[in-house]
Amino acid sequence: MSKVVTDQADGLRRLMASSLGRLVVVLGHEPAAGAASVAQNLAAALVQQGQDVLLLNEHDGPQPGALQRDGRLVLVDARLDQDGALSPFAAQADNVMVVLQPHAASITQAYACIKRLHYAHALQRVRVLVNQVADEAEAKRILENLARTGSRYLAVALEPAGWVRADPLLLQAQRLDLTVVEAFQSSPAARDFRRIAADLLQWPYLPAGRRTPATSAGAKASGDARAVCEMH
Secondary structure, eight states: OHHHHHHHHHHHHHHHHHHHOEEEEEEESSGGGOHHHHHHHHHHHHHHTTOOEEEEEGGGSOOOSOOOOTTOEEEEEOOOOTTSOOOTTGGGOSEEEEEEOSSHHHHHHHHHHHHHHHHHHOOSEEEEEEEEESOHHHHHHHHHHHHHHHHHHTOOEEEEEEEEEOOHHHHHHHHTTSOHHHHOTTSHHHHHHHHHHHHHTTSOOOOOSOOOOOOOOOSOOTTHHHHHHTTO
């Protein structure tokens, strides 16, 4: 009987969450990571999949403190403050996704970004997306190494959001002022974005509005930086 009650309660929570919509933060440790392009292409892919999507860009200015989601999926191209923390608006997110590129400097900086987010908001789970990767094998290797390091040194679940392959049609689409999802629907990158968008709709909702500042990072775990540098 208790199993049935639990399942019913979980179903009710999911139904209520669906009616409220979903808020997903996309961010990069630096502009070169390509978080803005990822957010735009994911928004386009989600629209193609029948979702009501609102894309907000914090780099254009602060967003409202409260937003009526009304069942929409809200994507935020987030901007961190000087301490590496999310804005009060972005801190309400159900999911936080960090975008990085497949080279040592980007991986190290992204991990440092995740560490600051963890200490600023007590995040227990962060999604990671590898952008401009050569192939699936390289992406999986990076994501698996990050997951091990996050679990060992931060006690944070760094979960894969997916990967986007390096694709010259991405630049061509930008020149046309379009997303690659709109301009070149059969391109490798467009297919990757559609796959990530479909997966995103299945991500579990995370507790929003309960991310209070944690204590300062203080001492760093030994071997932390070395482990990250050895990822690629």
